[in-house]
Amino acid sequence: MTLYGVGLGPGESDLVTVRGKRILEGADVVYSPGRLSRSVALDHVEADVIGDLDFPMTRDPEKLRNAWKEAASEVAPVAADGTAAFVTLGDPNVYSTFGHLRRILDAFHPEVDVEVVPGVSAVTAFATALGVEIDAGAGLALREAAGGKSPIGPDRQILFKVTDAPATHEGLVEAGYDVTYGRRLFMEQGETLVTPNPADVAERDYYTLAYAERRGLEKDRPTAFDGVAGESDVDNEEVSTGD
Template identity: 50%
Template structure:
């Protein structure tokens, strides 16, 4: 039997109408949808975003991705998830794996892709890119991410503040994703760059509990998992200088 195809689909940052036309048309054709979630939770944010575009009769299967740094636990989970996907594809059914933003940027899909390719290299896989959270945040706040000969550095906020500080000295502009875990120390570090940098905090963009703050002091003390920072050279300036925010809604972490 000819195996089915796995589609890694980026569903964007939160608003269902930010899925690409290709993503929507693919979701209308697949037989199975794999929704990644933290093993701590029973929901998937990516699935909620994509739900308006799913067939009413599509099969939904949850894949658990544990929130741990124990490599043995992670490897076992990746193998189990790859086995589950392979089992579906071997029946000839096409499947979609949903992920927030883009499938190849800080995504659980990367772990699945690498593991599945090693276990079953004959299985066809296609990746459908998605709008990233920092692209949507820049659009929301009219923040210029880079221009002319400038560079843009993508950073993970799970790094310690000292390492992020060093990285920023080599960047014209930067995006700090996953800014929730070390936010207090990151905020303190960024305060030392206030003379030369503009920073915008964005959380849960396009979702209930969205927060946009141009003043870091207006950002919540304990941000949601889906939080990021846009750090740009001060010469760009901001089109707006008044802090704007909506209520902060805390929620459990998700592995999407």
């Protein structure tokens, strides 16, 4: 009946949402595109529920398209007769492989309903891990920095796919940014690292991001509640925006 795209969060199994866990526990088959997502899923379901999908290690678009078509043909009958789940780290709709599967299912297996269970994305988890506060009213751009790229422009940027931190760092610092790197944040496997030093994360690891903030950015952080009596008022929707 349904294929659920389930976001597992950044990589610690207790950061899976309650809804995600419920869907995984009720699924006939749980498909996973990689080793890390599989290991998180295995904290919630038995190994015999995990379905195998083969993805070639290639950037060739034709080969990848064929692999996704095959994956869709494998998943579709399971989802048509019961409940299947496809897990991704973070959120299934943020820079994720799930989009390929959904598009192919829409085109070739329209009988399968697809639903998404959002997950805690690295886009938001980074803020806690790096001790960053994105104030109300501030902008935050999500960009890619693969291959040593240094995207510039917005005052605050979260950069995914930092594969050559020293090269990315050079460009960003020259353009006037302060940069902090985060590696394997909230992840069970591998060592978590938070550092302003690109040399610490020079060795390539796919699960590396960076937060770049324009140097000397004015922070207009009001002490708005200084004059407001009582903590309960802070939660009052008339006082705060509720966000």
